[in-house]
Amino acid sequence: MTLAFLPPETPAIPLIAVSSDTLDPVLSALPPPQEAWARRARFRGKGGETLVLPAADGGIDTALVGTGSAGEQARGRFLVAQAVGRLPAGSYRLEGLAGEALEEAALGWLLASYRFDRYRKPEESPTARLVAPEGVDAARIERVASAEALTRDLINTAPADMGPADLAGAAQALAERHGARVTVTGGEALARDFPLIHAVGRAAISARAPRLIDMHWGDAGPLLTLVGKGVCFDTGGLDIKPASSMGLMKKDMGGAAAVLGLAAMVMGEGLPLRLRVLIPAVENAVGPDSFRPQDVLTSRKGLTVEVNNTDAEGRLVLADALALAGEGDAGLTLSMATLTGAARVAVGPDLAPFYASDDADAAALMQAAAQVRDPLWQMPFHAPYEEMIEPGIADLDNAPAGGMAGSITAALFLRRFAPPRYIHFDIYGWQPKPAPARPKGGVGQGARAVFAALPALLEL
Ligand code: BES
Ligand code: ZN
Ligand code: ZN
Numbered sequence: 001m002t003l004a005f006l007p008p009e010t011p012a013i014p015l016i017a018v019s020s021d022t023l024d025p026v027l028s029a030l031p032p033p034q035e036a037w038a039r040r041a042r043f044r045g046k047g048g049e050t051l052v053l054p055a056a057d058g059g060i061d062t063a064l065v066g067t068g069s070a071g072e073q074a075r076g077r078f079l080v081a082q083a084v085g086r087l088p089a090g091s092y093r094l095e096g097l098a099g100e101a102l103e104e105a106a107l108g109w110l111l112a113s114y115r116f117d118r119y120r121k122p123e124e125s126p127t128a129r130l131v132a133p134e135g136v137d138a139a140r141i142e143r144v145a146s147a148e149a150l151t152r153d154l155i156n157t158a159p160a161d162m163g164p165a166d167l168a169g170a171a172q173a174l175a176e177r178h179g180a181r182v183t184v185t186g187g188e189a190l191a192r193d194f195p196l197i198h199a200v201g202r203a204a205i206s207a208r209a210p211r212l213i214d215m216h217w218g219d220a221g222p223l224l225t226l227v228g229k230g231v232c233f234d235t236g237g238l239d240i241k242p243a244s245s246m247g248l249m250k251k252d253m254g255g256a257a258a259v260l261g262l263a264a265m266v267m268g269e270g271l272p273l274r275l276r277v278l279i280p281a282v283e284n285a286v287g288p289d290s291f292r293p294q295d296v297l298t299s300r301k302g303l304t305v306e307v308n309n310t311d312a313e314g315r316l317v318l319a320d321a322l323a324l325a326g327e328g329d330a331g332l333t334l335s336m337a338t339l340t341g342a343a344r345v346a347v348g349p350d351l352a353p354f355y356a357s358d359d360a361d362a363a364a365l366m367q368a369a370a371q372v373r374d375p376l377w378q379m380p381f382h383a384p385y386e387e388m389i390e391p392g393i394a395d396l397d398n399a400p401a402g403g404m405a406g407s408i409t410a411a412l413f414l415r416r417f418a419p420p421r422y423i424h425f426d427i428y429g430w431q432p433k434p435a436p437a438r439p440k441g442g443v444g445q446g447a448r449a450v451f452a453a454l455p456a457l458l459e460l
Contacts, residue, residue: 001117001153003110003145005132012091012131013060017080017105018045019067022096030062038064047072048082048436063087065094067101077373078437081108087128094133103141104373106133110145111437116156143268144451148444150174151254151261155429155442159233159250163208164201164281167230167256171213171279174260178267180217180275186210194280194324196299196316200237201282203290208232212321213279215263221273222458223331224266225419227321228259229314229338230281237284237310238292245341251442252314254429255337256281262336262447266454273458278325280317284310296394299323301417306391309399314339315413316398322417330419332361332457336427336446342406343426346379352445353379354425355411361423361457368453376449379426381415382408389413423450 006012018026023045027035034053043051047068055061065083072079080097097105109130115122132138154162154170168184175182186209191198194212201210213230231252235241241249256279263277291297295307297316301323305316314337325333347353354376356362362378369376388409391397396416400409407426414424431443454460 001114001146001149002142003113003149004142005106005110005138006091006129008132008134010091010131012093013063015063015065015083015087015092015094017065017067017094017096020045020069026064026096034062047076047079048086050083050086052088060088060090063092067097076436078104078108078111080105081112081437084109084112084128089127091129091131093131098135100371102133103136106130106136106138107141107145108437110141111148114149114152114439116153116441118153118157140269144265144448147261147264147268148448150264151257151444151447152442154257154260155251155254157250162250162253163232163283164204164211164230165207167232167253167279167281168211168213171215171260171277174264175215175217178217178264180215180267182213182215185212185214194300194320196297196305196320197280197282199291199295199297200284200313200317203237203285203287204283208283208285210280210282212324213277213281215277217263217267217275218273221460223274223276223329224454224458225276225278225325225331225333226259226262227278227318227325227333227335228257229253229255229318229336230279231314231317232281232283234284234311234313235286237286237313238290239310240286241311248430251429252338253281254427254442255335255339255425257442258336258425258427258429258444258447261444262450265447265451271454272460273454274331276325278321280321282313282317284313299417303396303416304394305396305398306394307399308391308397308401312399312410315410318414319417322414322419326417326419330421332421332423333419334423334425334450335414335418336425338429339426340407340410342403344428346407347377349428349430349432351375351377352425352427353377353407354423354446355379355381357381357415357420357422361421364453364456365423365449368456369449372448372452374446374449376446379407379411381411385409386412
């Protein structure tokens with residue numbers, strides 16, 4: 001789904017953004033009947049609060065939307081976007097905001113207009129649309145919002161309709177829109193060259209066989225390699241998950257969905273860089289050919305891995321993709337994965353934890369995250385825990401007993417395979433209950449922050 005503004009010349013109702021600081025002057029400047037109406041309605045300018053001011057003919061003359069106090073803005077983002085669900089259908093022109101606040105409101109508006117209607121046509125509910133605001137790069141905001149919509153669509157799609165082949169199809173469709181090239185490795189070549197991806201995915205039926213998706217775009221500039229976990233459904237394998245944990249595992253390709261969204265932003269903007277996107281796409285299935293606990297697998301890089309839990313499959317498939325990323329000219333490598341439950345316990349669903357080999361890269365990400373309201377939290381590649389991933393019988397253990405520091409040990413595991421300059425995100429990819437601009441369901445995390453940080457990260 002593409003998310004777009006109305007053209008700037010569209011006739012529209014003025015929608016005045018009001019904070020608690022500007023409430024009084026804004027209300028006093030209204031025609032007296034409207035001022036009286038707004039005061040009688042006790043409009044306060046709370047975040048997302050709306051009020052329509054009637055015209056003499058019964059139409060809407062003007063509308064107000066609250067931006068909220070600093071305290072409200074610290075507790076939530078995209079507050080103005082709540083107006084989308086509260087205002088009567090119509091075209092609105094946002095006034096009274098500038099700079100980052102205007103960008104947030106405009107982006108939030110589009111993100112709040114997102115609907116997932118693949119399986120259920122929405123009731124004909126005409127919505128409140130926004131005219132492309134002046135003073136911001138509206139086309140860029142539309143690209144970012146549409147890329148986020150792609151990520152959400154991919155995650156929200158039922159797992160029967162989003163197997164490894166479907167994920168490859170989605171990458172192919174995106175590539176075609178932007179003149180990128182995609183190669184997909186499967187079958188015997190995958191078994192030979194990407195043994196961990198093959199081992200995790202081989203129990204699936206042939207229509208859902210494992211594969212590695214490799215997309216290239218651009219031919220000049222610094223190299224950015226994105227790697228996304230594409231586990232199209234995670235049953236846990238033989239170490240099968242209980243129903244309560246398996247219930248959300250269609251989202252285990254959320255890392256792949258997030259890097260495809262990020263790739264859409266990069267290519268749509270035409271950034272002067274070379275982009276590579278690697279997605280190991282598998283189904284972690286239960287079957288006679290499932291890989292087993294205590295199997296020892298030899299990875300593409302040559303490191304051996306003892307499987308101590310078939311449910312720690314993400315790090316296995318990513319390991320082979322990261323090894324490929326490190327062959328030849330590596331540049332900056334960034335992975336995104338719904339990798340551990342431990343990351344959720346640590347930071348909850350709203351924050352995206354990340355690990356970075358370079359402190360300067362981490363600082364650039366944190367700064368961009370605050371700017372575009374895509375919150376991140378830096379975690380440590382804590383070297384003293386390296387011994388926790390060394391089982392003795394093989395080079396590496398995919399699931400250290402006890403699970404202490406589970407997100408960190410997973411990140412350390414990935415680092416063994418990654419090129420030196422490396423950033424890793426352990427994302428959740430799911431909005432558990434509706435929030436402004438984020439309906440319940442699949443959600444992109446980190447991609448907007450990375451996109452905003454790219455000029456600093458790659459000196460563009
Ligand atoms: N896909 C899961 C991680 C996950 C679970 C992410 C719930 C988000 C929400 C991953 O493959 C997994 O099962 N990891 C295990 C690893 C453990 C066995 C070492 C986990 O985190 O429990
Ligand atoms: Zn798992
Ligand atoms: Zn998984």
